[in-house]
Amino acid sequence: MALDLSMPILVVDDYQTMVRIIRNLLKQLGFEEVDDASDGTAALARMKGRKYGLVISDWNMEPMTGYELLRHVRADESLRTTPFIMVTAESKTENVIAAKKAGVNNYIVKPFNAATLKSKIEAVCGS
Amino acid sequence: MAQAQRPSSANIRDFESATVVSELIQIAEYITHMRDEIAALRANEMTRDRIPMAHEELxxxxxxxxxxxxxxxxxxxxxxxxxxxxxxxxxxxxxxxxxxxxxxxxxxxxxxxxxxxxxxxxxxxxxxRFIGAVRARDAAISDPVERARRERASELMLNGPQAEEIATTQDDIDALFA
Structure with missing residues (x-):
């Protein structure tokens, strides 16, 4: 599937090592425009200032979780179509179902590998 | 005859005193037992040495x-x-x-x-051992901060990582999104 490698991606995680891991994986996949935010509030602020082609977000963050961020994004007229992938250690089925109901496009459980990340990005953003 | 069968007030006082003394002895024995159990808990050692050590190591x-x-x-x-x-x-x-x-x-x-x-x-x-000795029961959470933390975790499904055997696998998740 053809991916638009020039699209800006927002990585949202409060754990800087995970941000660094995802940044490097995205770089290996060919994405160069990668921003990051440390929680949902910071992510929303960034999304107000730039249109992202994809948001990759953790779930468990303070003060605003990834789940709350997802609900805010889907409730906001200007942001609601932004593709959103949850990358999280929250592996209970209830979490996955709640995220799906809230409008997440795909869901990756940590730990994950580059192939999984690539296949989910292709599934969500591939044309 | 009827007067002889009726306990005198002195007898009643003696009986009540004996009962009170017996109960006080039981309470004293229970307190001694509790003091022994609390001592066996070695709470001071836990808070002074072991818990700080665990914090430091982690x-x-x-x-x-x-x-x-x-x-x-x-x-x-x-x-x-x-x-x-x-x-x-x-x-x-x-x-x-x-x-x-x-x-x-x-x-x-x-x-x-x-x-x-x-x-x-x-x-x-x-x-x-302490729980068994005092037959402790858990009271409702009275700390408002802890209660709020638990309510938030429940509402936002902050479950954290699951044990491998009960965690939903990536394949199962993929099936939900297929």
Missing amino acids: GSVLAATAGATNRIMAAAESILSLPDGAEHRPVLEEHIGTIFEACAFQDITGQRISKVVDALQSFEQRLD
């Missing part, structure tokens, strides 16, 4: 894993940015050596975690 584990992760990632990033060509092999080997060295953290952190696990097992045994 803090060191966090620092060591973060340090090792950063060294490994920095080395990997340097390898990725190396240009093509055999002349870069010595630099590549140097970075690989750094990765091997950084992985040594696992030995030390394993020993630190073992100390914390030992302390937790000791707490568990002492608390089990």
Whole structure:
């Protein structure tokens, strides 16, 4: 599937090592425009200032979780179509179902590998 | 006849006194037993030595894993940015050596975690004995901060990582999104 490698991606995680891991994986996949935010509030602020082609977000963050961020994004007229992938250690089925109901496009459980990340990005953003 | 069968007020006082004394003895024995059980809990030792030790060891584990992760990632990033060509092999080997060295953290952190696990097992045994001795029941959570934390965690499904055997697998998740 053809991916638009020039699209800006927002990585949202409060754990800087995970941000660094995802940044490097995205770089290996060919994405160069990668921003990051440390929680949902910071992510929303960034999304107000730039249109992202994809948001990759953790779930468990303070003060605003990834789940709350997802609900805010889907409730906001200007942001609601932004593709959103949850990358999280929250592996209970209830979490996955709640995220799906809230409008997440795909869901990756940590730990994950580059192939999984690539296949989910292709599934969500591939044309 | 009827007067002889009726207990005198002196007899009643004696009986009541004996009952009160007996109950006081039981209460005193219970208090002594509780004091022994509280002493066996060695709560001062826990709060003074063991819990600070566990905090310190886990803090060191966090620092060591973060340090090792950063060294490994920095080395990997340097390898990725190396240009093509055999002349870069010595630099590549140097970075690989750094990765091997950084992985040594696992030995030390394993020993630190073992100390914390030992302390937790000791707490568990002492608390089990104490709970059995006092037949303790859990009261409702009265701390408003803790109650709010639990309510938020429940509302936002902050369950954290699950044990491998009960966690939903990526394949199961993929099936939900198929």
